[in-house]
Amino acid sequence: MPPLIELRNVTKVFGGSIKDKDTGKVTVALDDMTFVLEEDFPHIITVAGESGSGKTTMLMLLLGFYEPSAGEVLYNGKNIWKMDKEETKDFRRNVQAIFQDPFAVYNPFYKVDNLLSIPIKNFGLAKNKDEARSLMESALTRVGLRPEETLGRFPHQLSGGQRQRIAVARALILRPKLLLADEPVSMVDASLRATLLKQIRDLNQELEIPVLYITHDLTTAYHVSDYILVMYKGSVMEAGDVEKVIRDPQHPYTRLLVNSIPWPDPNMLWGQAAEVVRGKSITENRGCKFANRCPHMTNMCIQSPPPLYRVREGQVAACYLYQGSSVIERADLSAMFPKREAASVKS
């Protein structure tokens, strides 16, 4: 059976043609990315990186909002840009997203019911109004909202946390096979963040919906996800088991990120973040993309991009510091995210 969704050698460039990719004239947002996700994968994978790392581009490609400059995005083995109407509808239903801004997804002129009733109508999920109503109510209850306090209200009457939970409820109504969450808690208050993340985690575990959690916040990534993919300028820098990657990062870029996390503990202050600033792009788009800022740069780094080295079981890093280790092909990256039988994370 083909995987649920697959990025096959996908490159996305902005500001010009793919032919100019190596000239430095265009922005390469995602660079030759291959990524496979199976169905019924009860894990959360974090895609982490700073702005400009390509994480949002990856999301837009997976949702079919951007067309790849090269390569293919496959859903059940079919290119999403070549599917017929029925297949597209199936794709739209099964791949759902929660976005960052809990204000922007609502039309302020409509009651919040609208967000829930439209998918029910479009996909014919209910035979009549009562059935639609009970579907909406059960989805809201599921995310910890009281339907009588939520339905019939306008978006501005609800808090950011409530609105974001309705967005989760909307995705839930459709019983998707994949949930993409783009910074779902970055605009939600601290006291509600943990609750919202727990709900996403519970949905992922109980319904076995794989979740791609896209964020720059490594602290929430550490808590909510099983695996992590650290991106920089469109390429994977480090990937693997989240516990290993965050606790003991191997790539100099991941180390810089992890050392910059403001941990909420005044006794655990920011450590030394090793970063150097060299002039503009010494690698001429050939070598490692991080070489410009890397304290360990060698000549090798500016010649050709490093492959992914298996630094230990369950952790790979694209860095020549680990030359002695075995190499895994970028195309086999998903092998770093094995499906585990029992949920390894307590909830």
Next chain:
Amino acid sequence: MNNNKVLLDIRDLKTYFYVKAGTVKAVDGIDLQLNSGTKLGLVGESGSGKSTVALSMMRMIRPPGTVQGQINLDGVDLLKLSAEEMRRMRLSQISMIPQGAMNSLNPVMRVKDQVFDGMIDHGTNWASKKEREEFLAELLRIVELPPKVGMMYPHELSGGMKQRVCVAIAISMHPKILIADEPTSALDVVIQRQVMETITRLARDMNLSMILIGHDMGLMAQSVDRLAVMYAGHMMELGDVKEMFSDPLHPYTVALIESLPILGNRGVFKGIPGIPPSVINPPPGCPFHNRCNRMMPDICPHKAAPYKEVRPGRWVSCHLY
């Protein structure tokens, strides 16, 4: 905490907005003291009133809002000054980096002109053009920007650089107190750290008192000396930052700290159930009582807890103490 002189003394500050739906008690009687050279963090959820405190201090609350109480800065009650006297205080004595400041830079003015604008308005004169340029270069250097930034326009700068320009403007007249409202909320984690390190270094070098407003407890733990926790317009707890994290007293502070992601205990989520109360015609009693796990039904829903000093430098507003 370089010396123990009280620089800022806020007493019973009440900022109310009279609107059609009722009275919004955005800040409802808070007391706050700050010593010179101290960095204070002011945390709270959205709607807790933390930004309103800052705007009240700057006297930038407009009708239908009203401000009552006392805000003593170095012995001067800011609320008693005339509009013109207050205008002279801003920037030179008390300076603020508002939320999203970096997006409020004038897009058609060079950075240096934006830096000089306020200073010239406050009567700063330079003997020569050379002296002025030297001043600018020095100011940019202390916020870690290259001198050429002075000639640039905001669109030529990255987010982190724009934020540094805002810091430069805020400290240009060497104020006694700097208020920074979420100065790094739109920045990436690495840039956030670099900007924060610059701000805290400046505060130390210039012996500047600072109020850092935000909701990120992690950032507070890294940056401030004292921490104040606000909730629904009330001050819940105030103390030294290390003590606040190691031994939080107020149940809200306890819950807030427990809800934070720390290293270890992966996958354990402890949210705070419920949502904050409305500040429009708020119910009597402690504002946190309906979410509190140590609520005492006899007293908490009926009577607001007094804000008192339970040990030196440690204030809490809870009936448990």
